[in-house]
Amino acid sequence: QVQLVESGGGLVQAGGSLRLSCAASGNIFSINVMGWYRQAPGKQRELVATITRGGSTSYVDSVKTRFTVSRPDFDSWHLQMNSLKPEDTAVYYCNAQTRPPGDYWGKGTLVTVSS
Numbered sequence: 774q775v776q777l778v779e780s781g782g783g784l785v786q787a788g789g790s791l792r793l794s795c796a797a798s799g800n801i802f803s804i805n806v807m808g809w810y811r812q813a814p815g816k817q818r819e820l821v822a823t824i825t826r827g828g829s830t831s832y833v834d835s836v837k838t839r840f841t842v843s844r845p846d847f848d849s850w851h852l853q854m855n856s857l858k859p860e861d862t863a864v865y866y867c868n869a870q871t872r873p874p875g876d877y878w879g880k881g882t883l884v885t886v887s888s
Contacts, residue, residue: 775799775877777867782882785857791884793852795867803871807850809842811863811884818866824850836861857886 781793797804808823822832822842830842839857844850854861864881871877 775804775869775871777869777877777879779865779867779879779882782865782884784885784887787857787859787886787888789857790855793865793882795850795879797848797869801848804869805872806870807844808868809852810866810868813863822852859886859888862886
């Protein structure tokens, strides 16, 4: 089992920055892929960025030049969000995929970008 807790959300003006953090506990050494998803009002949850145990990263096209995912430790990962836009407003969730196969989610943190 893995437990995840997000932090760092809030209200920011367009063009500003925020850093989200995800703290993992439990069987952290089973985590293989760490990710960030978001869900905007009335929309489906979408994948924003991932980072693997080996450090490989991937991003959705809409954030590629603005967001950076990092993993300083086995039990934490971050999402640095720069040049934020109103369309980035969403609840952001951290996600962990494990071996043996498991899929774990945090409760989410709200990011609101005002125009």
